[in-house]
Amino acid sequence: MPARDTGGGRGVGRRLRWAAPLAAVLVLATGTAAAQGLWERRVDVAVAPVTAGSLAITTAWVGTPPTWPPIFPGETRDTGLLRVSGTGAGTTLRWKVSATVTFGDGFAGHVTTQLYRGACGGTALPSAGYAPAGGYGPTDTVDLCLRMTLAPAAPSDLQGRSLVPTIHVVADQVTS
Amino acid sequence: MSVDLAPTPAPSRRRDRPEARPQTRRRTKGTAIAAIAAGTALLLGGTGTLAVWSTQTALTAGPIESGNLDLLLDTTEGVWTLQGLVGGLLTLDPASISAVRIVPGDVLTLTQPLEVVLEGDTLAADLSLSSTDVVGGALAPYVDVDLAVTGLGSAVDDTYRITPDTDGELTATVTITFDPAITGQLGANTTLDLSNLVFSLTQVAD
Numbered sequence: 001m002p003a004r005d006t007g008g009g010r011g012v013g014r015r016l017r018w019a020a021p022l023a024a025v026l027v028l029a030t031g032t033a034a035a036q037g038l039w040e041r042r043v044d045v046a047v048a049p050v051t052a053g054s055l056a057i058t059t060a061w062v063g064t065p066p067t068w069p070p071i072f073p074g075e076t077r078d079t080g081l082l083r084v085s086g087t088g089a090g091t092t093l094r095w096k097v098s099a100t101v102t103f104g105d106g107f108a109g110h111v112t113t114q115l116y117r118g119a120c121g122g123t124a125l126p127s128a129g130y131a132p133a134g135g136y137g138p139t140d141t142v143d144l145c146l147r148m149t150l151a152p153a154a155p156s157d158l159q160g161r162s163l164v165p166t167i168h169v170v171a172d173q174v175t176s
Numbered sequence: 177m178s179v180d181l182a183p184t185p186a187p188s189r190r191r192d193r194p195e196a197r198p199q200t201r202r203r204t205k206g207t208a209i210a211a212i213a214a215g216t217a218l219l220l221g222g223t224g225t226l227a228v229w230s231t232q233t234a235l236t237a238g239p240i241e242s243g244n245l246d247l248l249l250d251t252t253e254g255v256w257t258l259q260g261l262v263g264g265l266l267t268l269d270p271a272s273i274s275a276v277r278i279v280p281g282d283v284l285t286l287t288q289p290l291e292v293v294l295e296g297d298t299l300a301a302d303l304s305l306s307s308t309d310v311v312g313g314a315l316a317p318y319v320d321v322d323l324a325v326t327g328l329g330s331a332v333d334d335t336y337r338i339t340p341d342t343d344g345e346l347t348a349t350v351t352i353t354f355d356p357a358i359t360g361q362l363g364a365n366t367t368l369d370l371s372n373l374v375f376s377l378t379q380v381a382d
Binding site for chain 2: 048049051052053094175
């Protein structure tokens, strides 16, 4: 059938028009890939994964938690020993301890505090923290004690209110 | 005798076309066969014309050998060390390196002897760590990996250009530094995948 022949011829022509650029692109692509295929040698060092450590501490009162009799202006109260234990891991990890104390509303400015390393009255804990030479090891422990003094001039509106200290213990990685 | 002078009716165009095409194809085929035959004859004739005087001389040059590019290393000769922010340098047992727990500021170092073989008049190659991510895992964003090779001058992006004049026994030092500036507990208890730690020696084209 003439009509069909003519149409088929056009189809072939169209396919050829597409095939020629496509073939050229394929040839170029292959040539480019081949040009990058220079000599190469790779050697695997084959080493096991390495895991990062961690820095963590827990705190617990040594013995029973402290209970105090009522405190009056000018008086001092000591907590028991608060044990700080390192629970982190790290081959080179060393840490130092520091602590701060806060109180409930109204007492701020009327209570003075002093933190000690070990029993109260012993070695004061510097505000910048403390670490022995080389720092504490990942699982080392340190005991702290808190001494609180209610100011002699504490206002009377503090009478009958609970003085609740909160000790924030911080462990920082030693960097030098 | 009578002659019929009536004109023969001209065949209609409609009928002619289908008949004319086979004839055209036959004519084209015939032309093609004739052309092929002529070409073959010309080629045969051309071949025949070579069969006259000729001479040849042997090329006396010896064989040409290809060069070589190779990188040899013995991982058992590699030395792993760990230096923390405090304390001394620790030498690690490669077999138990998975027991190491690195922390911010740590520098994990591999000192690895290498032998680079480059043979080729025009050969040059780049020595580097693998082109893909050298280290993977959750800890990867917090570590920096560097390559230093003794005796090769300065590197460009931790890549060293080596020629046959500078190949031979070399010492590569790979340092993996755990960012000392991170805060909080970023990266704690995560894994650093060193399986992509691959030395790569690649011929350069420029």
